[in-house]
Amino acid sequence: MKRAASRFFVWIALMGCGGAATSPAPQMPALTALDDARGGRLFDHWARELGRTDFVPDARATAGVPDGQGGPASDGTLRLADGRALLNDGGHDYRLKNLLGWDLRGRAGLYGPAHMNKPYVVASDSLAWPGSVREVADRLERGEGDLPAYGDVLERHELEEIAAFVVRMRDGELPRAEDVFALTSPDAGHYALREGADGTRGVLLYAERCADCHGDDGTAILFDDGAYSLGSHARQKAYEDWLKILNGQPGSPMGRQVRGETAAEIRQEILDILAALCDRQIFPRGEASAEDVPDGDPRCGAYLH
Known part of the structure; x- marks a missing residue:
């Protein structure tokens, strides 16, 4: 019988049962005390990664009325650098992933007005932030512009782990989203x-790192309340999946699922796995409720079978 996973646990087992199965990419010498993969998970969903039950975001449904729990005002909001409360009316839930996008580029990227046009995405492009890990952590701690001050809810070491993740990506130590996929258009x-993926190698990587949890064909666990199998999700939402493969799933045993020593090697592993998951015969929709992609869908391109 298939297990339908809720959105909360969508990626608990994606690409492997846990971080212990893989070795993290080597750290930069100056960052040996910081876990940038954990920083990526904190970027994705800091409250879930930390198991924080004391912070309940201001509810989107009650726009204009802060009614959550925790945070500097005990109402589920965070503060901007000028002291004003940032409400959760747009539904960002104070996740950096939501404010900056899966590609970390803010309005210049996937979540910006030229693409998904998310109402809460901020103007700041974190991959253009200058300075050291400490200086980027300072920015996150105090907030800047439309980005709130995370120093009110995160410890300094946690802020520096997020900063290490951002800086390593900025400086080419980790691949960027643009190395894995190109932005196209809403219609596409x-x-x-x-281009350049090896789907055959990706199938082997899947068998090595993913099949124990997801089954040989990726249908053992269904995501988003049964809407997607692993394959059908990756064929439609690889812009999410690439970051989960890179860093792991917040609040779960799943850690970094790549082993390359350079950004190019890591990028190739991610792209190979995603290309493999574009094969609808090897990784079918199974019992998932949402429709799979049709022939000719441009997201997988030539990898779609």
């Missing part, structure tokens, strides 16, 4: 996987 599904 917003993105397309880059």
Whole structure:
């Protein structure tokens, strides 16, 4: 019998049962005390990664009325650098992933007005932030512009782990989203996987790192309340999946699922796995309720079978 996973646990087992199965990419010498993969998970969903039950975001449904729990005002909001409360009316839930997008580029990227046009995405492009890990952590701690001050809810070491993740990506130590997929247009599904993947190798990587949890064909666990199998999700939402493969799933045993020593090697592993998951015969929709992609869908491009 298939297990339908809620959105809360969508990626608990994606690409492997846990971080212990893989070795993290080597750290930069100056960052040996910081776990940038954990920083990526904190970027994705800091409250879930930390198991924080004391912070309940201001509810989107009650726009204009802060009614959550925790945070500097004990009402589920965070503060901007000028002291004003940032409400959750747009539904960002104070996740950096929501404010900056899966590609970390803010309005210049996937979540910006030219693509998904998310109402809460901020103007700041974190991959253009200058300075050291400490200086980027300072920015996150105090807030800047439309980005809130995370120093009110995160410890300094946690802020520096997020900063290490951002800086390593900025400086080419980790691949960027643009190395894995190109932004296209809303009509074309917003993105397309880059050329140069080896889907055959990706199938082998899947068997090595993913099949124990997801089954040989990726249908053992269904995501988003049964809407997607692993394959059908990756064929439609690889812009999410790439970051989960890179860093792991917040609040779960799943850690970084790549082993490359360079950004290019890591990028190739991610792209190979995503290309493999574009094969609808090997990784079918199974019992998932949402429709799979049709022939000719541009997101997988030539990898779609």
